Amino acid sequence: MTMPRAQRIKILIVLGMMSLLTALSGSSTNLAMPKISADLMISSSAATWIVSIGLITTSVLLVMFGHIGDLVSKNLVFLIGEMVFIVGSLLTGIAPTYLTIIAGRVIQAVGSAMIMANSMGIVSQYFPDANRAEALAVISMFVSVGSISGPAFGGILITWASWRWIYLFNVPVGLLIVFAGMRLLPLRRPATGEIKQVWGNANWTGQNLFTGGMILTFASGYWLQQPTQHLLGFLILAGGAILTLLAFIQDQRAKSPWIAPALMHNPDYLISVSVLLIVMLVNSVSNILLPFYLQSYGGISAFESGLLMMLQSVVMLMITSFAGWLADHWNRYYLTILGLLVLIVSQVGYAFYPAKLSMAPIIWPIVLNEAGMALFLSPNNALTMGAVDASVSGVAGSLNSLARTIGMTIGISFGATLLFAQLPGVTRISPQSGAAFLHALAFVFWLATIVSVVGLIIVIFRTIRSRRTKASVQ
Incomplete structure (x- = not known):
């Protein structure tokens, strides 16, 4: 679709800002878990469900909303998703009980699914292939910065106000983004009969x-x-x-x-989506466990641990745009291999976290973790969307987001499960958890290292397969 470059850039900013807001809310929740657990007098393991329930709901609905976006209107589904996300944020922010928080997080997640399922499809709709990797890199940068700066942002709000403001913050900011989106995104209002037909045939x-x-x-x-x-x-x-x-x-x-058969028979697309799931799984393990190590075990404040984890967002800002530019001008396959190698080294670093908090051994794995993510995501997203036809870009983008979300959900759910399964009788992590906690933490990160190696093997196979395919064509 032809459109003035200035309007495309504005649309990209709207997509990016809403993606950042949803990611920011999710990652801030990770940091808030110890505080929510204490305030509501629930166990640490129960608190992890505040994160998991949102990811599960999003995972369940992503493909459906991507399919509906392809058939009806990606822009319309995206804008409605923004409004639903704001309602869910408000309910979570004012929730008086644990169950009300869970309900609010479910509504939030429905909105997130509508947003995530159509963002990449909208980018593919307005940006040609020559500029698509860079545009997708911008979206990835917003998502990743939201995910990684959430701990710092959440730490500030928790320390100076309340964990509730992690969610209430979304309401005024989200309304501004909705207003901008309604002005910039071209809307095709589908007929009632068209909507009924799509719904009935689903x-x-x-x-x-x-x-x-x-x-x-x-x-x-x-x-x-x-x-x-x-x-x-x-x-x-x-x-x-x-x-x-x-x-x-x-x-x-x-x-x-829901899923176009052409996608399920497209090996290039399926490989890219599969390795994204693996990488997001590995990344989420550290996101869920580091707050427990830094705050509950190490005894530092939410604000201080947020500042430590904010290093990831700084690294992401420094590398993602450059990685997107490289992905448009250099070999995308080699970049994904480099990203996986760096990610593997970071997981090994986490496994050696010390009993006594010391900045150097804590910081370098955090920095390398996000450097690896930045180098991997931009070229992999470009390879993913470049492998599909524009007519199925909505459901292709939603499957990509589904892989991202399922990876995060598995990483969070089973990262926490593996940790607490090794600590029978422990309901809350504390400095008294001692060596048992450190051994359990190291075990989880060694498993994450092994999973990272599996991802590396897959991207190496993809690179070899691509070279053979090109050679056979020539």
């Missing part, structure tokens, strides 16, 4: 199977944390995985599938 059987599978998969973490219920936890996990697999199989046979 593959609700597949959606329900997928929803049930995702809920069972991530709910299994609760039982896996219980010392005497591991078998039940594994059975629920297996049941969830089977239902999720059946959902994808059923969808491909449906009359009106």
